């Protein structure tokens with residue numbers, strides 16, 4: 001029995017794959033260091049992330065997988081739900097051990113599952129792209145905070161860079177407590193540790209920090225939303241399926257009416 | 260000024276909402292000038308109205324003053340409603356500020372006819388031009404062309420807009436004559452034809468010269484009103500078919516008539532025909548993505564779609580000789596015709612069966628709705644269905660389940676854009 005631990009990074013996880021092959025010691029479990037309980041039985045293997053080993057594994061996968069399949073493996077990492085390490089490991093192992101391409105073999109349960117995870121994460125990514133609402137601050141920054149089900153921030157950067165090339169913007173993930181910030185030239189990952197604040201207050205703007213016209217446009221958007229509705233066609237079930245309640249917190253049109 | 264803008268927005272959003280198109284897809288405009296916005300690829304729905312429709316664009320009229328008197332339209336001259344008009348600058352400001360906050364993908368601008376067609380069209384074009392040139396706006400712009408506007412203006416509109424539309428509204432010449440006496444089919448189809456020619460020409464030229472200006476890269480669309488007049492589904496779908504083929508339309512939208520008008524020229528209905536509208540969308544979908552010919556969906560014997568079941572199931576029940584389909588060997592096209600199997604599952608099936616013979620369990624995991632599909636397929640010649648049912652029995656089984664007696668119409672999902680399963 002081999003219990004692997006790693007630092008939680010994607011490169012770290014790929015290094016685990018490398019080490020497992022090197023030792024021919026197939027993992028009983030793969031866990032992040034800070035979460036793992038050392039086991040009394042079997043061997044504990046603490047893997048140190050190694051860029052070179054990781055990239056050799058990745059290149060190996062690249063040789064045998066399409067870009068779409070590689071992407072779904074990365075998405076599985078960002079999915080972050082229990083067991084994702086195992087899935088990625090099993091997938092990689094099947095790829096390395098098969099002479100032929102395994103892609104599209106939906107009769108293998110974890111290949112179908114990775115594909116379904118891809119869909120879930122993709123949907124969340126898409127929802128963030130749709131439901132993020134920027135608020136303009138007094139110094140001209142367009143700011144939004146989000147709390148996505150999966151770690152999709154790295155996935156939405158490209159979309160917003162392309163769209164908002166001429167304005168400074170930032171999106172902050174209040175659950176994972178990091179953000180992305182675009183300064184008109186490039187986008188960086190940022191931490192927002194405001195020492196005076198509790199974790200809950202990090203990344204929340206005060207009313208006084210907004211641009212003077214911010215409320216006006218939120219109000220106009222509410223007015224618009226109320227007037228495009230056709231009451232004769234009301235269909236709450238369908239409405240909820242498209243915007244589940246947990247996304248309402250982002251949407252100014254779903255907040256009490258401003259005056 | 261604020262409350263003035265908000266009053267105008269109320270009136271002019273309300274007046275625009277019966278145009279159901281809100282799509283922002285099919286654009287090709289990239290942000291390569293470090294400007295604002297990007298309209299590549301699929302559009303995004305940034306919100307949904309309480310009736311479940313996608314909110315993707317700021318959809319407004321420039322003005323709801325109109326010199327015409329079309330019976331089905333809230334904006335018609337004889338209707339007693341509040342009137343308002345935006346200035347060009349006001350529309351530009353709203354669009355930019357909504358876009359910057361990620362509320363919208365762009366603008367869908369239409370208008371009542373103020374003074375005359377060209378006068379109105381010229382202003383619509385000015386809004387689009389200003390957005391593109393002064394604000395380097397690369398978001399989506401959909402302009403409605405005003406009936407009777409000059410060719411030059413329509414041509415100019417196409418330079419700035421991603422999509423142009425000419426609404427036909429009424430599915431036959433006869434209805435148009437009685438409900439919109441100032442309009443005629445010729446006047447509607449001429450600009451449609453000239454947009455099509457421009458589209459073709461721009462495409463040809465762009466093969467020769469890299470720098471050819473883009474002309475409405477997301478193509479043109481139109482809308483038909485369903486249920487305000489007496490046309491059958493067959494008439495409506497045949498018209499759509501001609502429009503797709505003859506005018507290369509990207510989309511035909513169908514708008515179940517909302518009885519907003521008491522005008523005596525209209526058929527009297529009390530509720531919008533939402534289920535019928537939904538069925539027509541499904542049929543339209545079958546023609547565009549499932550390889551169905553319009554004649555397979557409606558014909559002289561079946562001029563109207565079945566409201567209880569979707570048109571694909573309906574076709575399958577009329578064509579039992581084509582089934583059962585063997586999942587492991589049938590062509591993709593035929594798998595696509597099985598009720599309960601959509602485009603995505605059909606693709607998965609064709610991909611997975613290269614690796615192993617498929618069983619019913621595989622199908623279930625891939626998202627096939629076996630409850631429906633089981634009557635029409637075999638897996639390695641095995642069937643889940645021991646008995647043979649005739650079409651009428653099948654129809655009842657699928658509608659009501661094996662035992663339950665719920666009314667199908669009540670439990671129908673009214674999702675307009677649901678794929679045909």
Ligand code: SF4
Pocket residue numbers: 325326327328329332333334335336370371372439
């Ligand atoms: S011309 Fe257009 S806006 Fe005017 S009444 Fe007819 S449909 Fe309505």
